[in-house]
Amino acid sequence: MEVNVTGRNIFYAQSGGVTAVINATACGVIETARKERKLGKVLAGRNGIIGALREELIDTSLESRKSISALRYTPSGAFGSCRYKLKSIDESRAEYERLLAVFQAHDIGYFFYNGGGDSQDTAYKVSGISQSLGYPITCIGIPKTVDNDLPYTDNSPGFGSVAKYVAVSTLEAGLDVASMAESSTKIFVLEVMGRHAGWIAAASGLAKDRKDSPPHVILFPEIAFDKRKFLRKVKDTVNKVGYCVIVASEGAQYANGRFVADAGLKDAFGHTQLGGVAPTLVDMIKDAHGYKCHWSVADYLQRAARHVASGTDVEQAYAVGRAAVEFAAAGKNAVMPIIIRNKGKNYSWRIGEIPLSRVANVERKMPRSYISKDGFGITPKAHRYLEPLIIGEDNPPYKNGLPEYVRLNNKLVKKKLPDFVI
Amino acid sequence: MEVNVTGRNIFYAQSGGVTAVINATACGVIETARKERKLGKVLAGRNGIIGALREELIDTSLESRKSISALRYTPSGAFGSCRYKLKSIDESRAEYERLLAVFQAHDIGYFFYNGGGDSQDTAYKVSGISQSLGYPITCIGIPKTVDNDLPYTDNSPGFGSVAKYVAVSTLEAGLDVASMAESSTKIFVLEVMGRHAGWIAAASGLAKDRKDSPPHVILFPEIAFDKRKFLRKVKDTVNKVGYCVIVASEGAQYANGRFVADAGLKDAFGHTQLGGVAPTLVDMIKDAHGYKCHWSVADYLQRAARHVASGTDVEQAYAVGRAAVEFAAAGKNAVMPIIIRNKGKNYSWRIGEIPLSRVANVERKMPRSYISKDGFGITPKAHRYLEPLIIGEDNPPYKNGLPEYVRLNNKLVKKKLPDFVI
Numbered sequence: 091m092e093v094n095v096t097g098r099n100i101f102y103a104q105s106g107g108v109t110a111v112i113n114a115t116a117c118g119v120i121e122t123a124r125k126e127r128k129l130g131k132v133l134a135g136r137n138g139i140i141g142a143l144r145e146e147l148i149d150t151s152l153e154s155r156k157s158i159s160a161l162r163y164t165p166s167g168a169f170g171s172c173r174y175k176l177k178s179i180d181e182s183r184a185e186y187e188r189l190l191a192v193f194q195a196h197d198i199g200y201f202f203y204n205g206g207g208d209s210q211d212t213a214y215k216v217s218g219i220s221q222s223l224g225y226p227i228t229c230i231g232i233p234k235t236v237d238n239d240l241p242y243t244d245n246s247p248g249f250g251s252v253a254k255y256v257a258v259s260t261l262e263a264g265l266d267v268a269s270m271a272e273s274s275t276k277i278f279v280l281e282v283m284g285r286h287a288g289w290i291a292a293a294s295g296l297a298k299d300r301k302d303s304p305p306h307v308i309l310f311p312e313i314a315f316d317k318r319k320f321l322r323k324v325k326d327t328v329n330k331v332g333y334c335v336i337v338a339s340e341g342a343q344y345a346n347g348r349f350v351a352d353a354g355l356k357d358a359f360g361h362t363q364l365g366g367v368a369p370t371l372v373d374m375i376k377d378a379h380g381y382k383c384h385w386s387v388a389d390y391l392q393r394a395a396r397h398v399a400s401g402t403d404v405e406q407a408y409a410v411g412r413a414a415v416e417f418a419a420a421g422k423n424a425v426m427p428i429i430i431r432n433k434g435k436n437y438s439w440r441i442g443e444i445p446l447s448r449v450a451n452v453e454r455k456m457p458r459s460y461i462s463k464d465g466f467g468i469t470p471k472a473h474r475y476l477e478p479l480i481i482g483e484d485n486p487p488y489k490n491g492l493p494e495y496v497r498l499n500n501k502l503v504k505k506k507l508p509d510f511v512i
Numbered sequence: 513m514e515v516n517v518t519g520r521n522i523f524y525a526q527s528g529g530v531t532a533v534i535n536a537t538a539c540g541v542i543e544t545a546r547k548e549r550k551l552g553k554v555l556a557g558r559n560g561i562i563g564a565l566r567e568e569l570i571d572t573s574l575e576s577r578k579s580i581s582a583l584r585y586t587p588s589g590a591f592g593s594c595r596y597k598l599k600s601i602d603e604s605r606a607e608y609e610r611l612l613a614v615f616q617a618h619d620i621g622y623f624f625y626n627g628g629g630d631s632q633d634t635a636y637k638v639s640g641i642s643q644s645l646g647y648p649i650t651c652i653g654i655p656k657t658v659d660n661d662l663p664y665t666d667n668s669p670g671f672g673s674v675a676k677y678v679a680v681s682t683l684e685a686g687l688d689v690a691s692m693a694e695s696s697t698k699i700f701v702l703e704v705m706g707r708h709a710g711w712i713a714a715a716s717g718l719a720k721d722r723k724d725s726p727p728h729v730i731l732f733p734e735i736a737f738d739k740r741k742f743l744r745k746v747k748d749t750v751n752k753v754g755y756c757v758i759v760a761s762e763g764a765q766y767a768n769g770r771f772v773a774d775a776g777l778k779d780a781f782g783h784t785q786l787g788g789v790a791p792t793l794v795d796m797i798k799d800a801h802g803y804k805c806h807w808s809v810a811d812y813l814q815r816a817a818r819h820v821a822s823g824t825d826v827e828q829a830y831a832v833g834r835a836a837v838e839f840a841a842a843g844k845n846a847v848m849p850i851i852i853r854n855k856g857k858n859y860s861w862r863i864g865e866i867p868l869s870r871v872a873n874v875e876r877k878m879p880r881s882y883i884s885k886d887g888f889g890i891t892p893k894a895h896r897y898l899e900p901l902i903i904g905e906d907n908p909p910y911k912n913g914l915p916e917y918v919r920l921n922n923k924l925v926k927k928k929l930p931d932f933v934i
Contacts, residue, residue: 108691110684137694165684167691174695254913261914262532262587262816269530269589272559273596278812296914368809369788386811387790390700394684398819400913480913491676491822491902492683492718 097128098199100418101142102150103135104167104234105205105212109248110255110396111407112234113168115204117161118411119232120150124158128419133196133503137170139203139212143185143512145192147503160496162408163486165396168498174512176212179219188510189216190225195506200228200418204411206235206246210426211450217424230414231426231446234407236393238289241452242444243428245479247410248393250403253293254480255395256282256337259388261297264304264335267384271333277324277375277383278335280305281351281368282392285341287455288312290392293476294337295468304335306466309367311341312456313465315350320371321378323466328381338367397493401482406439413441437478519550520621522840523564524572525557526589527627527634527656531670532677532818533829534656535590537626539583540833541654542572546580550841555618555925559592561625561634565607565934567614569925582918584830585908587818590920596934598634601641610932611638612647617928622650622840626833628657628668629873632848636868639846652836653848653868656829658815660711663874664866665850667901669832670815672825675715676902677817678704678759681810683719686726686757689806693755699746699797699805700757702727703773703790704814707763709877710734712814715898716759717890726757728888731789733763734878735887737772742793743800745888750803760789819915823904828861835863859900 102119104112120132134148135141141148148169150158161168176182176189193201203213210231217229233240238249260280267278284290288310295308306327309315327334342350351367368385375383406429413427426449430442460472468476486493524541526534542554556570557563563570570591572580583590598604598611615623623642625635632653639651655662660671682702689700706712710732717730728749731737749756764772773789790807797805828851835849848871852864882894890898908915 104691108688137691140695164687166687169691170694171691172695173692257914258819259813259817261917262818263812265586265588265917266530266812266816269526269559269591269593270595272592273562273594280813296912366791369791384811385809386813387807387809388813389806389808390685390688391681391702391808391810391813394688395681396684397680477912482913483907483910485905485907488905490718490899491904492679495683495687 097130099130099197100132100200100202101135101147101193101198102132102202103138103142103204104169104171105138105203105209106171106173107236107393108167108171109234109236109393110165110251110399111247111403112204113161113164113166114404114407115232115234115247115411116168117158118408119202119415120158122412122415126415126419129200129415130197133198134169136500136502138172138174139176140172140174140512141170142189142192143510145505145507145510147196148500149503152501153498157496157498162404163396163484164495165394169500175208176215179215186216186219187223190220190223190227191507193227194225196503200230202230202232202414204232204234206237207240207449207451207453210446214424214446214450217446228418228423229446230417231449232410232414233426233428236290237284237287239287239453239455241449241454244431244439245429247403247407249289250400250406250479251395252283252290252392253476254400255392255398256290256293256388257296257480258398260294260305260335260337263386264297267333267335274382275384276328276333276381277372279368279371279383279385280337281340281385281387282337284311284339286311286453288339289456291337291339292456292460292468292472293480295473296476296480302331305337306331306334307336308467309336309338309342310456310461310465311339311343313461314345315342317374321374324375325379336371338371340367342367396486399484400480401484402479404484409441417443519552521552521619522554522622522624523557523569523615523620524554524624525560525564525626526591526593527560527625527631528593528595529658529815530589530593531656531658531815532587532673532821533670533825534626535583535586535588536826536829537654537656537669537833538590539580540830541624541837542580544834544837548837548841551622551837552619555620556591558922558924560594560596561598562594562596562934563592564611564614565932567927567929567932569618570922571925574923575920579918579920584826585818585906586917587816591922597630598637601637608638608641609645612642612645612649613929615649616647618925622652624652624654624836626654626656628659629662629871629875632868633872636846636872639868650840650845651868652839653871654832654836655848655850658712659706659709661709661876663871663876666853666861667851669825669829671711672822672828672901673817674705674712674814675898676822677814677820678712678715678810679718679902680820682716682727682757682759685808686719689755689757696804697806698750698755698803699794701790701793701805701807702759703762703807703809704759706733706761708733708875710761711878713759713761714878714882714890714894715902717895718898718902724753727759728753728756729758730889731758731760731764732878732883732887733761733765735883736767737764739796743796746797747801758793760793762789764789818908818917821906822902823906824901826906831863839865
């Protein structure tokens with residue numbers, strides 16, 4: 091293990107929902123940092139930012155080169171992630187002070203936060219506060235979200251692989267229902283993620299290679315759900331094609347903002363609990379038309395499906411991790427690497443950057459021009475945007491029939507501070 | 513196209529729920545028949561046996577060698593399948609007579625029925641009836657079922673690929689929930705197929721490589737569901753491991769035979785409509801313990817997932833198709849090719865045969881010795897049985913990020929008989 095200890099250490103944390111390729115980003119961070127003489131070790135937060143608050147820091151320098159390299163093809167968050175949002179400095183001063191105390195105790199000069207919009211906001215806040223509290227930290231946000239709703243970047247690492255999973259699944263299940271439709275199942279509904287933005291559902295449209303092939307109906311959160319229009323479209327499709335494949339965002343909603351899947355349940359934090367748009371739609375269709383229906387809820391399977399990851403996505407996920415280290419070594423601060431699509435007929439991309447101040451709390455929805463006029467499909471423009479993001483296969487190695495994913499040792503650095511209860 | 517027309521034609525039909533590899537069987541039938549001088553064309557039923565009754569016969573000799581070869585990696589039923597069971601001769605005499613009239617009109621001397629238990633029963637009936645009606649037909653059953661519940665054969669083509677899909681998905685989703693559990697999701701429930709037999713759910717157990725790794729709870733139809741015991745096991749697992757991954761058969765049921773997923777719904781045929789054991793279990797767990805839960809229903813995705821098919825399964829599916837032709841050419845009748853596991857430490861297999869009279873309507877459930885003592889897992893014996901069936905990757909070719917599955921032209925032979933209404 092060649093570990094460089096000439097510079098200050100990096101704190102790297104994974105945040106929010108994990109993806110098939112967030113560990114590829116970690117791989118990019120760690121492999122690049124190991125080669126970078128100006129930087130010290132990469133210390134990873136155990137369960138994300140919670141690890142910093144609890145002073146539970148994983149010493150990645152103790153992992154073999156082979157294990158780190160295997161992160162590139164291992165899904166989920168190898169160090170643990172979390173759903174934990176730091177509030178404003180006024181509300182959570184103690185937490186920010188604790189964070190900086192831990193950073194100081196472990197000679198951490200760089201904070202890499204790998205997550206979505208909320209995490210970029212936190213990285214931005216830490217950057218400002220560390221200045222005002224007299225312990226300046228270099229903060230780099232690293233983009234990650236299956237929802238593809240981060241602004242400025244052409245796409246978000248994690249999305250391309252979900253998109254590929256959803257497009258492949260729609261293609262495969264579509265062939266299945268087509269062969270059953272004459273005497274049995276006529277309707278198949280696939281529920282996918284995307285509470286506020288319909289990018290994931292949109293990706294199913296890539297499976298449509300002929301006018302009448304699936305998916306026949308896509309439901310986006312951006313388009314108000316109209317039950318009558320939906321049921322008519324389903325019936326027309328069955329009459330014309332013989333069957334109907336529907337892909338629905340979990341966030342599909344009525345014009346008044348009520349989720350189609352909303353059964354009135356809320357979680358401990360008062361958030362509406364979703365995850366039933368598929369069975370809800372199936373009930374509607376059975377009631378109205380009496381067709382035999384099947385439905386699937388992909389849930390975690392879609393974002394964990396490293397076995398069918400997009401090669402483009404894996405490369406980009408690695409590249410934003412590498413870029414974070416390069417930015418830090420170059421003295422940049424409060425920025426996030428982004429993916430820029432180059433002009434030209436053939437798809438190519440490069441890494442750019444954007445100040446965190448501009449990223450924080452901006453959500454990018456599907457443009458109306460990406461959704462077909464009737465609201466049930468994607469346009470050729472959307473197809474051109476989406477297709478390159480799912481291209482390329484990057485299969486993990488297999489052993490005994492299963493992908494050989496790595497699990498790290500995750501040894502913690504010795505604590506130096508008193509406990510802190512979060 | 514080298515098409516041999518020296519012998520009588522084969523009627524080939526796909527039946528029941530389709531699989532990731534039933535077209536590999538069709539490929540085995542057609543490629544072998546094209547080389548076999550004693551046999552004529554393969555005419556495939558459009559939508560299975562319905563195609564025979566309606567005289568909708570697909571002339572596979574019009575498909576290119578390349579298209580037929582692509583069936584090997586194309587999921588679902590390329591000619592259409594059906595759920596249509598011929599009744600006894602007393603109840604459905606007209607249907608049997610029609611079947612034989614169509615066979616006679618198109619010089620069909622061989623009936624290949626590719627399906628599960630019901631289909632083997634039909635093939636057996638046709639065999640007997642064709643003798644008594646004076647138009648003897650050679651009937652060969654070809655095994656297919658994701659449920660793995662056919663008797664005598666070591667395993668059923670179609671099962672190995674679902675097993676691989678379920679094991680891979682459990683592994684991947686398990687890593688996901690493990691990385692979220694500290695501050696968010698602690699429970700993940702995956703619902704899989706298997707109404708009467710727990711083979712598919714059992715396959716998830718292949719993902720368990722350490723004592724505490726997922727799946728932590730498997731629910732089999734063969735083991736009476738005990739709510740109290742289940743909820744205690746879930747809580748104990750969360751306390752010990754930090755999270756709990758549950759894989760549930762759609763057919764999980766209480767001691768009195770009521771399905772866990774039974775919400776009182778019935779389909780047009782009076783069959784109980786299932787497909788909600790995952791959300792039902794999640795409701796129980798939330799009520800009892802308050803954990804944050806996620807759930808997934810794999811449904812058609814699992815049996816259509818050719819992109820992650822088992823190499824062993826693909827080979828066996830092809831082999832039973834080839835064997836059907838070889839049996840027919842050798843003059844065998846009323847038999848089904850089966851897969852026999854050879855003795856010895858390393859897995860190997862060969863094709864054998866069994867009379868249809870013995871297969872019909874026998875259902876093979878999981879032996880108790882394959883299920884762990886507490887009823888929530890699989891034994892090492894089950895592991896040894898299951899593992900070879902998921903080994904090997906047999907990826908389809910990809911184009912523009914998606915598998916390049918074939919769709920046949922499916923040209924029908926000219927009708928010679930009057931219409932028949934089914």
